[in-house]
Amino acid sequence: xxxxxxxxxxxxxxxxVYLVLAIVRMDWAVQSSQxxxxxxxxMVLILPPVFLLMGLIEAWIPKNKIQKWLGSGSGLKGIxxxxxxxxxxxxxLYVAFPMAGxxxxxxxxHTNMVVFLGAWAAxxxxxxxxxxxxxGIAFTLLRFVLTLAxxxxxxxxxxxxxxxxxxxxxxxxxxxxxxxxMMKTRKREV
Amino acid sequence: MVTVLTIYGxxxxxxxxxxxxxxxxxxxxxxxxxxxxxxxxxxxxxxxGIVGLTLGILTPETISKLVGAEAGIMxxxxxxxxxxxxxIPSLVAFPLAGSLLRSGATVMTISAFVTSLxxxxxxxxxxxxxxxxxxxxxxxxxxxxxxxxxxxxVMGVLx
Numbered sequence: 001x002x003x004x005x006x007x008x009x010x011x012x013x014x015x016x017v018y019l020v021l022a023i024v025r026m027d028w029a030v031q032s033s034q035x036x037x038x039x040x041x042x043m044v045l046i047l048p049p050v051f052l053l054m055g056l057i058e059a060w061i062p063k064n065k066i067q068k069w070l071g072s073g074s075g076l077k078g079i080x081x082x083x084x085x086x087x088x089x090x091x092x093l094y095v096a097f098p099m100a101g102x103x104x105x106x107x108x109x110h111t112n113m114v115v116f117l118g119a120w121a122a123x124x125x126x127x128x129x130x131x132x133x134x135x136g137i138a139f140t141l142l143r144f145v146l147t148l149a150x151x152x153x154x155x156x157x158x159x160x161x162x163x164x165x166x167x168x169x170x171x172x173x174x175x176x177x178x179x180x181x182m183m184k185t186r187k188r189e190v
Numbered sequence: 191m192v193t194v195l196t197i198y199g200x201x202x203x204x205x206x207x208x209x210x211x212x213x214x215x216x217x218x219x220x221x222x223x224x225x226x227x228x229x230x231x232x233x234x235x236x237x238x239g240i241v242g243l244t245l246g247i248l249t250p251e252t253i254s255k256l257v258g259a260e261a262g263i264m265x266x267x268x269x270x271x272x273x274x275x276x277x278i279p280s281l282v283a284f285p286l287a288g289s290l291l292r293s294g295a296t297v298m299t300i301s302a303f304v305t306s307l308x309x310x311x312x313x314x315x316x317x318x319x320x321x322x323x324x325x326x327x328x329x330x331x332x333x334x335x336x337x338x339x340x341x342x343x344v345m346g347v348l349x
Contacts, residue, residue, distance in 0.1 A: 007232050008232050008235075010232065010233070010235075010236040010316060011232055011235045011236055011239070014235075014236060014239035014240070014243075015239075017239075017243065018239070018243075021243075028246055028247050029246075030246075031245075031246035031247070031249070032242040032243050032245070032246025032247065033242060033246070034242075034246070035241060035242040035245040035246050036238050036239060036241065036242030036246075037242075039238050039241050039242065040238055043234065043238065045194055046193065046194060046197060047227070047234065048223075048227070049197045049198055049200075049201040050197060051223040051224075051226060051227040051230075052201055052205075052219065052220070052223045053197070053200060053201050053204060054222070054223060054226065055218075055219035055220060055221070055222035055223030055224075055226075056201075056204045056205070056208055056216075056219045058219065058222050059208070059215045059216070059218045059219040059222060060208065060215060060219070088196075089192055089193065089196060091193035091196070091197060092193075092279075093311060093314055094234070094237060094314050094317055095197075097314070097317045097318050097320075097321040097322065098226065098230060098321055100321060100322060101226075101320075101321030101322055104321075104322060110326060113322065113326075114330055117330070118309065118334070121308045121309065121311070122305070122308035122309055124280075126192070127280040127284075130280055130281060130284045131280070131284050131304075133284070134284040134285050134287065134288030135284060135287060135288055135291065135300070135304070138349060139297070139300075139301070139345070139349065142344075142345055142348060142349065143301060143304065143305060143341065143345065146341045146344060146345070147305065147308075147309070147337075147341060150309075150337035150340070150341060151337075153337075154330065154333045154334065154337060157329075157333060158326065158329045158330060158333065161325075161329060162325060162326065162329070165325070167323040167324065167325035167326065169323075169324070170322075170323030170324065170325070170326075171323075
C-alpha cells in the first residue's frame with residue numbers, strides 16, 4: 001500500500017490539481033483534460049512497441065558492442081552514431097527516454113546520450129522541413145549548426161560533471177535491479 | 191502516422207528476426223519490456239497530466255499574446271521560459287513561431303522560443319529522471335536552457 005502510494009504520488013497530486021482547476025476555472029480544466037486524452041491515445045499506440053523494441057535491444061545486443069560503439073571511448077564516431085540515431089524519424093521525445101535508459105545501462109556514455117536526445121528533439125529531419133517552410137532556410141540552417149555545436153559541448157560538460165560527481169543514488173538503484181534480475185535468472189536456471 | 195508506421199515496422203522486423211533466432215530470447219525481451227513498462231507507467235501518466243495542463247492553459251493564442259506583445263530582452267526571456275515549460279508538437283510550434291515572426295517578434299525571441307522548446311523538457315522531466323537519473327536530467331535541461339539563450343543571442347545578431 002505504501003509502495004503503491006509512493007509510486008503514484010505524482011499522479012495523485014496531478015489529480016488534485018485537475019480537481020482544483022475544475023472548481024476555479026472550468027474552461028481550463030476541460031481544455032487540459034481534452035489535451036491529456038489526445039496525448040493518451042497517441043501514447044497507448046506508440047509506447048508498447050517502443051518498450052518491446054527496447055526489450056529486444058536489451059536481450060540481443062551485447063554490452064561490449066554498445067560500449068564500443070557508444071561508450072566513453074567511442075569519440076567522434078560515437079557522437080556521429082548518436083546523432084544519426086537521433087535524427088531518424090521515430091516520434092516524440094518521450095519515446096527516446098526509455099531507449100536512452102537502455103543504452104546507458106548497456107554502457108553508452110553520457111556525452112552520446114545528450115547528443116542522442118538533443119538530436120532527437122531538435123534536429124529531426126521531418127521537423128526541419130516544417131521549420132524551413134515556416135521560418136526560412138537561413139534561420140533553420142543557422143539554428144541547426146548552432147544547436148549541434150551546443151549539444152556536443154553540453155554532452156562533454158555533462159559527462160565531465162557526472163564523472164566527477166556521480167549520481168550515486170541512481171547508480172545504486174541500477175545495480176540493485178541488475179542484481180535482482182541476475183538472481184532471478186539464476187534461480188530459473190537451477 | 192509516419193511515426194507509428196516506422197515504429198511498428200521496426201518492431202515487426204525485429205520480432206521476426208528474434209523469433210527465428212531464438213524463442214527464449216524473444217520471451218526474455220517480452221519480459222523486460224513488460225517490466226520496464228509498468229515501472230515507467232506512473233511517470234508517463236504524470237507527463238501526460240502536465241502536458242495537458244500546460245497546453246490547456248498556455249494555448250497558442252495565449253503564447254502569442256505573451257511573446258508578441260513587447261520586444262526586447264524581456265520578451266526573449268519569456269519566450270525561452272515558455273518554450274521550456276511547454277511541449278508543443280512541431281507541426282503546431284513552427285507555424286506559430288512563423289506567424290509571431292511576421293507579426294513583429296524579433297528573431298532573437300523566436301529562436302529562443304523554438305530552441306528551448308526542443309532542448310528543454312520540463313514536462314517530460316519525470317520520465318527522464320526515471321530513465322537517466324536526477325543529475326543527468328537537471329544538467330541536461332539547465333544547460334539546454336542556457337544554450338537556447340546563447341543560440342538566440344547569436345542568431346539575433348547574425349540574422
